[in-house]
Amino acid sequence: MITISSDVIRGYNDTIILYLLLDKPSYGYEISRMIRQLSDGKYVIKETTLYSAFTRMEKNGYIISFSRSAENGKRRTYYSITDAGREYYREKCEEWNLTKEVIEHFISLSGTRALPDSGAR
Amino acid sequence: MITISSDVIRGYNDTIILYLLLDKPSYGYEISRMIRQLSDGKYVIKETTLYSAFTRMEKNGYIISFSRSAENGKRRTYYSITDAGREYYREKCEEWNLTKEVIEHFISLSGTRALPDSGAR
DNA sequence: CAGATATACTACGACAGACGTTGTAACGAC
DNA sequence: GTCGTTACAACGTCTGTCGTAGTATATCTG
Numbered sequence: 016m017i018t019i020s021s022d023v024i025r026g027y028n029d030t031i032i033l034y035l036l037l038d039k040p041s042y043g044y045e046i047s048r049m050i051r052q053l054s055d056g057k058y059v060i061k062e063t064t065l066y067s068a069f070t071r072m073e074k075n076g077y078i079i080s081f082s083r084s085a086e087n088g089k090r091r092t093y094y095s096i097t098d099a100g101r102e103y104y105r106e107k108c109e110e111w112n113l114t115k116e117v118i119e120h121f122i123s124l125s126g127t128r129a130l131p132d133s134g135a136r
Numbered sequence: 137m138i139t140i141s142s143d144v145i146r147g148y149n150d151t152i153i154l155y156l157l158l159d160k161p162s163y164g165y166e167i168s169r170m171i172r173q174l175s176d177g178k179y180v181i182k183e184t185t186l187y188s189a190f191t192r193m194e195k196n197g198y199i200i201s202f203s204r205s206a207e208n209g210k211r212r213t214y215y216s217i218t219d220a221g222r223e224y225y226r227e228k229c230e231e232w233n234l235t236k237e238v239i240e241h242f243i244s245l246s247g248t249r250a251l252p253d254s255g256a257r
Numbered sequence: 258c259a260g261a262t263a264t265a266c267t268a269c270g271a272c273a274g275a276c277g278t279t280g281t282a283a284c285g286a287c
Numbered sequence: 288g289t290c291g292t293t294a295c296a297a298c299g300t301c302t303g304t305c306g307t308a309g310t311a312t313a314t315c316t317g
Contacts (some may be wrong), residue, residue, distance in 0.1 A: 021304055022274075023235045026143030027242075028303085034242040044265055054238045064304055067267070071303085089312060091265070106138065108243050114234065115145045117175045119153040121148075122229050142275055143303075149274085165294055185275055187295070192274085210283060212294070265314075270306090277300080284293080 019058050028060065028068050029077070030107040033100055036078060040095035043069065069094060077103050140179050149181065149189050150198070151228040154221055157199060161216035164190065190215060198224050 024108075035046050043065055051059050069092075072078045077100030080092050096104070140184050145152075156167050164186055190213075193199045198221030200212050218226075 018231075019235050019238060020231065022147030022149060023231065024239070025274095025303060026141060027239055031239070031242040034244070037244075053241045057234060060236050061305055062266080063268095063306080067303075067305095079271090089265075109138050109163055110141065110144065111239065111243050111266080113138055113178060114140050117140060117179050118145070118148055118152070118232065120174045121152040122232050123155070123158075146274060146303095163294080165292095172316095182276055183295080184277075188274075188276095210294075258317100260316085262315075263311100265311085267310080268308085273303095275301085277298105279297085281296085282294085284291105286291085287289095287298085 021061075021064075024058065024103060027111070028064060029072055030104060030111070031060075032068055032072070033077065033096055033104040033107075034042070036096040036100070037104070040067070040081075040092045040093045042093045072100070075103075076100070142185075145179065148228070148232070150193055151225060152181075153186070153189055153193070154198065154217055154225040154228075157179070157215060157217040157221070158225070161202075161214045163212045163214045184232060193221070196222070196224075 031050060032046055035041060035049050041049075043062075047060055047062070047065055069078065069080070073080055073094070076097060078094045078096055080094050082090055083093050084090055153167060153170060156162060156170050162170075164183075168183070168186055169182055190199065190201070194201055194215070197218060199215045199217055201215050203211055204209055219234050
């Protein structure tokens with residue numbers, strides 16, 4: 016079974032997290048679950064990756080944290096996206112479209128299809 | 137101007153290089169130029185990245201190197217893809233399709249579009 | 258009530274891939 | 288003769304991911 020390797024998604028974890036903060040603040044565990052759900056279980060972010068992304072993005076000003084008690088009284092660290100975060104997200108979306116375009120020049124659909132003559136030689 | 141960040145393409149440099157070796161052996165400088173051409177200048181691989189990819193992939197058995205003199209007498213290190221390399225390439229192509237699918241769940245086309253109600257709250 | 262499971266993190270260190278910098282060497286152009 | 292292009296190799300740094308472990312509370316199970 017093919018799974019997503021971390022090196023591939025690397026550089027998009029931040030984007031994914033920001034997407035999930037676009038409409039409302041959220042916290043680690045919820046974001047983790049949402050990623051799993053929205054990807055149909057195809058991508059499960061590692062906890063350490065997630066929390067280190069939070070730290071990094073707060074340092075960069077893309078999100079801000081605040082502590083709030085949940086209904087049951089447990090403390091949680093919530094994060095909400097900043098304007099800079101929205102801007103960064105927007106840029107990453109554009110970058111993604113470009114990247115996709117570029118990589119698809121080097122992906123053959125079947126994976127083994129004979130190449131059209133490259134013109135070399 | 138939007139450019140491709142290395143973290144995005146990370147994990148696909150090997151795939152890109154293997155693609156360019158599918159039909160014939162090649163060498164560093166040529167591959168570098170082909171990447172630039174095929175991506176319309178949108179992606180220019182760094183030399184160190186390229187040559188370290190060669191070393192890594194040869195160690196992994198995806199490519200084999202041989203030295204040959206060019207017409208002008210200059211020595212070049214050529215690389216050709218192995219069966220294991222073709223197999224690896226094929227897997228990466230499948231993985232790419234999956235990754236693309238997953239990431240696009242988290243990319244909104246406009247980058248700022250209002251989200252459909254997430255159902256939360 | 259004990260123990261398992263889910264929630265909600267934090268800390269620490271390792272690792273791999275990308276990259277900056279530098280150096281080398283051969284060739285043709287001017 | 289030196290400048291630009293070709294064609295690499297070596298070395299060290301940085302960043303993001305991840306393995307491992309630990310802490311603490313809440314809820315569920317028997």
